[in-house]
Amino acid sequence: MxxxxxxxxxxxxxxxxxxxxxxxxxxxxxxxQDHIKAVQEHGLQIVGDEEVTVEIPMMLPTQATKEADLxxxxxxxxxxxxxxxxxxxxxxxNTKVLCLLNGLGHEEVIRQxxxxxxxxxxxxxxxxxxQGPGKAILQGTGSxxxxxxxxxxxxxxxxxxAILNExxxxxxxxxxxxPSIWRxxxxxxxxxxxxxxxxxxxxxxxxxPEAVAVVKTIIHEFVEVGxxxxxxxxxxxxxxxxxxxxxxxxxxxxxxxxxxxxxxRRTEIDFINGAVARxxxxxxxxxxxxxxxxxxxxxxxxxxxxx
Amino acid sequence: MxxxxxxxxxxxxxxxxxxxxxxxxxxxxxxxQDHIKAVQEHGLQIVGDEEVTVEIPMMLPTQATKEADLxxxxxxxxxxxxxxxxxxxxxxxNTKVLCLLNGLGHEEVIRQxxxxxxxxxxxxxxxxxxQGPGKAILQGTGSxxxxxxxxxxxxxxxxxxAILNExxxxxxxxxxxxPSIWRxxxxxxxxxxxxxxxxxxxxxxxxxPEAVAVVKTIIHEFVEVGxxxxxxxxxxxxxxxxxxxxxxxxxxxxxxxxxxxxxxRRTEIDFINGAVARxxxxxxxxxxxxxxxxxxxxxxxxxxxxx
Numbered sequence: 001m002x003x004x005x006x007x008x009x010x011x012x013x014x015x016x017x018x019x020x021x022x023x024x025x026x027x028x029x030x031x032x033q034d035h036i037k038a039v040q041e042h043g044l045q046i047v048g049d050e051e052v053t054v055e056i057p058m059m060l061p062t063q064a065t066k067e068a069d070l071x072x073x074x075x076x077x078x079x080x081x082x083x084x085x086x087x088x089x090x091x092x093x094n095t096k097v098l099c100l101l102n103g104l105g106h107e108e109v110i111r112q113x114x115x116x117x118x119x120x121x122x123x124x125x126x127x128x129x130x131q132g133p134g135k136a137i138l139q140g141t142g143s144x145x146x147x148x149x150x151x152x153x154x155x156x157x158x159x160x161x162a163i164l165n166e167x168x169x170x171x172x173x174x175x176x177x178x179p180s181i182w183r184x185x186x187x188x189x190x191x192x193x194x195x196x197x198x199x200x201x202x203x204x205x206x207x208x209p210e211a212v213a214v215v216k217t218i219i220h221e222f223v224e225v226g227x228x229x230x231x232x233x234x235x236x237x238x239x240x241x242x243x244x245x246x247x248x249x250x251x252x253x254x255x256x257x258x259x260x261x262x263x264x265r266r267t268e269i270d271f272i273n274g275a276v277a278r279x280x281x282x283x284x285x286x287x288x289x290x291x292x293x294x295x296x297x298x299x300x301x302x303x304x305x306x307x
Numbered sequence: 308m309x310x311x312x313x314x315x316x317x318x319x320x321x322x323x324x325x326x327x328x329x330x331x332x333x334x335x336x337x338x339x340q341d342h343i344k345a346v347q348e349h350g351l352q353i354v355g356d357e358e359v360t361v362e363i364p365m366m367l368p369t370q371a372t373k374e375a376d377l378x379x380x381x382x383x384x385x386x387x388x389x390x391x392x393x394x395x396x397x398x399x400x401n402t403k404v405l406c407l408l409n410g411l412g413h414e415e416v417i418r419q420x421x422x423x424x425x426x427x428x429x430x431x432x433x434x435x436x437x438q439g440p441g442k443a444i445l446q447g448t449g450s451x452x453x454x455x456x457x458x459x460x461x462x463x464x465x466x467x468x469a470i471l472n473e474x475x476x477x478x479x480x481x482x483x484x485x486p487s488i489w490r491x492x493x494x495x496x497x498x499x500x501x502x503x504x505x506x507x508x509x510x511x512x513x514x515x516p517e518a519v520a521v522v523k524t525i526i527h528e529f530v531e532v533g534x535x536x537x538x539x540x541x542x543x544x545x546x547x548x549x550x551x552x553x554x555x556x557x558x559x560x561x562x563x564x565x566x567x568x569x570x571x572r573r574t575e576i577d578f579i580n581g582a583v584a585r586x587x588x589x590x591x592x593x594x595x596x597x598x599x600x601x602x603x604x605x606x607x608x609x610x611x612x613x614x
Contacts, residue, residue: 197504198603200610208609210602217599288595292524295517296505302515303507 001163004029004068004090006061006083007075010128011100013136015072017046018167020056027066028058029087031079036060038134047131048139061086068095070160073110076259077103077271084113096153096160098146100124102255103271104185104279107149117153120160122146123181126169143170147177179233182226186238187245189222189272190215192256193293197300199261203250206243214289215242218273221287225276228283260297264304269297308470311336311375311397313368313390314382317435318407320443322379324353325474327363334373335365336394338386343367345441354438355446368393375402377467380417383566384410384578391420403460403467405453407431409562410578411492411586414456424460427467429453430488433476450477454484486540489533493545494552496529496579497522499563500600504607506568510557513550521596522549525580528594532583535590567604571611576604 001024005016008028020026028044030036039058046052061083068090075083080101084091091097091114098120099106110119126142144164148157157173164171174180194214195205205211216239223235259265274294280287310326312319315335327333335351337343346365353359368390375397382390387408391398398404398421405427406413417426433449451471455464464480471478481487501521502512512518523546530542566572580597587594 194603194606198607198610199506200607204610205606208606211606211609214599214602214606217595286593286595288524288593289599292521292596292599295521296501299501299512299515299518299521300505300507302518303505303511 001025001069002027002066003070003072004064004087006071006073006087007079008035008058009074009076010130010136011124011126012072012074013044013046013130014126014128014138015074015100015167015169016056017044017054017136017138018169019164020054022167024163024167026056027064028056029061029064029083030058031060032133034133035130038132042134045135046138047135048137050138064090066090067092070163071095071097073097073099073101073106075101077101077106077268078266080106080109084110088113094118096120096156098122098160100144101271102184102188103268104181104275105271116150117148119149120146120153120157121149121177121181123177123184125184141170143172145172145174145177145180147174176232178231179226182222182231182233183238183241185272185276186219186222187242188254188256188268189276189290190218190242191246191249192254192267193269193273193297195254196256196260196267197293197296199257200253201250202246202252202254206246206250212243215239217289218293221280221285221290222276224285225280225283225287228285229279256297260300260304260306264306266301266306267297269294273297308332308376309334309373310377310379311371311394313378313380313394314386315342315365316381316383317437317443318431318433319379319381320351320353320437321433321435321445322381322407322474322476323363324351324361324443324445325476326471327361329474331470331474333363334371335363336368336371336390337365338367339440341440342437345439349441352442353445354442355444357445371397373397374399378402378404380404380406380408380413382408384408384413384575385573387413387416391417395420401425403427403463405429405467407451408578409491409495410575411488411582412578423457424455426456427453427460427464428456428484428488430484430491432491448477450479452479452481452484452487454481483539485538486533489529489538489540490545490548492579492583493526493529494549495561495563495575496583496597497525497549498553498556499561499574500576500580500604502561503563503567503574504600504603506564507560508557509553509559509561513553513557519550522546524596525600528587528592528597529583531592532587532590532594535592536586563604567607567611567613571613573608573613574604576601580604 005012008030043053124144129137273290277291312323315337350360431451436444581601584598
């Protein structure tokens with residue numbers, strides 16, 4: 001089975017590496033030239049829980065030619081349309097496409113390139129880091145939940161679940177994955193934008209009662225909009241999940257902090273809080289907190305001259 | 308006429324200096340020991356448009372003993388109750404008290420110490436800076452609008468206007484000063500909290516359309532709450548005033564940026580956006596932008612361990 005990792009940042013490297021280790025054919029795709037060069041010349045270096053260097057093919061998305069059996073999408077949210085455009089030559093009649101991006105609304109983009117029966121939507125709580133080109137830090141464990149968005153794709157999806165589990169990726173076929181995607185979006189929507197804006201760790205942000213009030217209002221907006229879209233969301237359970245996550249991840253800077261503050265890169269805000277604000281707008285549901293934090297993040301991008 | 312400047316930071320020094328220069332008896336009050344010591348030992352140093360050093364008495368508020376003819380309140384908003392408590396021994400039957408603090412709601416505090424007939428509420432667009440203890444930077448010009456909150460105090464208030472104008476403070480007796488106080492609060496409520504949070508100048512903040520959207524929504528909340536309180540506010544005119552001010556003050560960091568980012572001091576947020584959120588809450592008017600920015604500023608104070 002040929003698997004492309006479309007977007008081979010930290011998380012893409014983790015999934016590619018774990019599949020490669022159990023004998024799957026894997027090709028890493030990315031647009032970061034230094035990263036490609038490092039992997040091509042010295043292999044992919046893994047540090048953290050284990051230390052090993054592995055030979056995995058890596059190339060630009062546009063250089064991929066062989067039709068894929070599976071594509072795992074792991075780009076930043078705003079890079080998704082370009083990535084799908086760049087790899088459309090390897091998306092065949094039977095190519096399964098698994099989306100593990102953060103945020104909401106990606107299936108609408110993917111549908112433009114992939115027939116519905118081949119689309120798998122998922123969510124993961126695995127983590128990973130990059131120490132530089134060609135070097136991934138993999139620590140701890142995680143899991144994946146995924147679902148075929150079309151009933152006709154379920155059987156094949158379960159075969160993919162089995163293959164991913166051979167690679168110890170701890171995957172569950174989920175009869176209703178959308179609430180989990182929204183729950184993860186609530187984690188990102190309460191921690192990423194706020195810690196990026198306040199330049200702090202998750203634990204530093206969550207320690208004040210005012211921060212917790214902001215968190216709860218943002219979750220309330222997500223739940224109102226999600227519910228109106230027909231997603232079954234338990235607000236109290238999500239609040240508890242977010243609060244528990246804030247304790248476990250207290251010492252971490254969320255990825256949006258890394259993007260905005262550490263690397264002065266564009267953020268994914270439009271696909272997290274911004275997505276909820278847009279949906280709320282369409283559904284005539286007030287989402288002022290999501291709208292304001294989205295605008296403040298864009299204002300900060302502008303302050304930093306990020307295009 | 309004996310005038311106390313109650314809170315002799317940059318702005319207090321400007322007003323004290325200008326009154327002193329035309330022969331008025333002025334005593335500066337403040338709690339910053341190094342500042343008092345510098346002025347007592349070396350005089351108050353003025354730099355900027357003119358360079359001069361003047362001898363003006365300065366002491367702790369609690370050390371003031373002689374009954375005041377006029378007290379000009381220029382503390383940070385949260386220091387106002389303590390200041391009034393510390394100087395109550397010099398507030399006599401005929402002592403006029405002029406409030407020039409930023410923010411909203413101060414007259415409710417002042418009423419606890421001063422009879423209504425002696426309270427003057429005002430607003431100023433003068434600016435000033437402190438370069439360190441005992442050294443004020445005074446540049447440009449400004450103006451003051453003030454009003455007696457009780458009709459019986461109007462005549463005496465106009466005498467004070469005349470005295471302040473002898474000191475070139477460009478003061479107008481305003482038959483309806485409250486809209487001007489709210490307009491200034493809109494300037495502070497759109498620039499101070501945002502630039503403090505995003506760590507940027509006024510011009511850097513205002514350059515993105517998303518920032519302007521935030522500004523307009525904050526102004527809308529101020530206007531809705533002010534109007535419900537009976538203040539006559541022209542939303543379009545205030546938006547224009549704020550936008551014009553953002554151009555004139557483009558290269559400045561607002562005072563809340565100085566407090567939060569540069570000096571890690573508590574901010575006045577509760578008396579600007581926080582005041583509007585509290586009023587809105589009482590009046591059953593939604594003020595999510597004011598509430599969220601207030602909470603984010605407090606969360607950042609907590610991140611910085613500011614008590």
